[in-house]
Amino acid sequence: MASIWSLQFHSLSFLLSIWGNKHWLSSNVVRLPTKLLLNHSQLKNNRKVQLRAIAGSSGSEVEQPTQNAVVNSVERGLVLNSEHPFSRFQGTISSFPPVVLMMKKYGGSNLVIGFCIATAILIIAVRAYVVGKSRDNIHGSVADLVRRGHLRSDRRGISSPLKYDDPFNNPLVKVGKGNSTVEMCGKVYRLAPVTLTRDQQAIHQKRRSRAYQWKRPTIFLKEGDSIPPDVDPDTIRWIPANHPFATTTSEIDEDLAQNNVYQKHGVPFRIQAEHEALQRKLEALQNDEKLNNLMIDGRNAKDFQRPFKLYSKSNDPVEESPNNSKVVYSKPPRPKLDPNSSQGNLSSEEMQKP
Amino acid sequence: MVSLQFHPANAKPMSLCPSFQTLNPTKTLKSYPKPRRSVAIASALQWNRKPQLAGETPRVVVITSGKGGVGKTTTTANVGLSLARLGFSVVAIDADVGLRNLDLLLGLENRVNYTVVEVLNGDCRLDQALVRDKRWSNFELLCISKPRSKLPIGFGGKALVWLVDALKSREEGSPDFILIDCPAGIDAGFITAITPANEAVLVTTPDITSLRDADRVTGLLECDGIRDIKMIVNRVRTDMIKGEDMMSVLDVQEMLGLALLGVIPEDSEVIRSTNRGYPLVLNKPPTLAGLAFEQAAWRLVEQDSMQAVMVEEEPKKRGFFSFFGG
Ligand SMILES: Nc1ncnc2c1ncn2[C@@H]1O[C@H](COP(=O)(O)OP(=O)(O)OP(=O)(O)O)[C@@H](O)[C@H]1O
């Protein structure tokens, strides 16, 4: 998380991130070195130059031995406490020019402290908001199962996954100096060299070849099948008859299957076969029909007519009013139309055929 | 031991003076998270360049383990997509007859209409059974069978060889990698899956049961003439290794005597990515396991193996920003 955080914020100004990240505690910690520094500046107004001089171990340090001692002790304290995050923190804070400058300018004024507190609150709010947002972006929750239709609950959020873009530039992996450490995702690992040699590898291989003697089965037989005469029994794999996922027999033969795999264009074999079968059936049906038509023409026509008669009969009582006479006159042409046309069709077919 | 800011070895440039501190980027800004180019080390990590494809294409790699549930499918999905991301064309074959789940891990379950069984039967052509990933169009998935359909194992192995052949000669060119996700166990499914392979990735976890199966499977693979076998040690917990509660990766290597392709840490993101149908290596920001898979893919391309393993967690040297980032 740390690295993500700092990634997001590394473009912000130093000051902002100082204040933003450690809540109230941080402002307390900052005040500590502030006081220290202020005291020092009361004692000596040119303290900054002093410090630099000490650090560079130039000759000027001899001038103020007492001051020197004070600063040195501070420094030593920092060194001793270096494992402690706070002291490191103090070190870094006090070494920042903007902070030091601000401290110098406004002394202990409440205004500054108030301003800082306000800024801190603002930054904390912004951070909380950003963290909340980034939490929304952490994917792979049950919500995604919902999105994919495996779970049913529409109350769950729907998220859109992110892509990690460039596989050739990974800022989160760093190799340390001397190739002895590697840092990934903000964690540091030590690299230990692999000691396996070629010889050892060969020894292991030999051991295995002694321990496991195996010939890959080339023929699969169901338990209970008889062994074909020209087959090495070592290469038989016996498959339990109730094997759930595999069958030893197949309705399709090997060559055909191979052709199917190699087929690159066109209609797949089975589809083609089914299509052709259908076509044949259809043709057969049509032929049958023609034969029928030829043979029993008249009865066929009657068969066609019958439903229409039924239709008109069943319809008449419902639709029509008791005034039957009118209906009888107006109605007949309609039911007659269809049988006529069908008969016409038949006759035309008949005419074509012979 | 990596020095902290106040490490005695670096005492000389240390100073309380602000100007000094900022002028000295190696100290305070050591872990400054600005994208910096990492040093290229052959044994460890190489970014900023495309890996060199070694060997003849298509490289037919079977991913196997013996024991079930150690992460074969996870490995296939992540290594496969990593390879695609690195720019290679990949066909992943889910050879887990009946218990397939690679499509789920990849989030492609709704797009699998045809499988190899349908291809064999002639219900569809091979190109219709290949499911192209929309995220990385050079990644394709091929399933062997639907959950309830039966693969004729009488020529299942041969069928896979035909498949590889057909893929080799297809119009858009042969794929660079054909990854085969092998089912657990060493029965018919395993035999079928290893048939077309010329190299194997053995996935194991650092526990004794998984190791015994791995050794056995390695033996069978070697008997079958697959010589190029490398292992991926999955679900490694550095904290447990440190506490001597878990075998270290080097212990595993001592027992199996196999070259290391990768070491994948235990990572809760794995299950999240399964939920999403979005393999770990596509996570942003990347996770530890995702990075490890990516490196494994890198080594697979170059037929390289790990020369060093990451063993022990050290307290991160804390720089200015990481401290605040808490
Ligand atoms: N590095 C890891 N960290 C955490 N969990 C993991 C890791 N690798 C795998 N898993 C989990 O282990 C389980 C099994 O993984 P996976 O399905 O990949 O195994 P498999 O070997 O393919 O199983 P099978 O033998 O059933 O095919 C999954 O639930 C997965 O989330």
Ligand SMILES: [Mg+2]
């Ligand atoms: Mg699996």
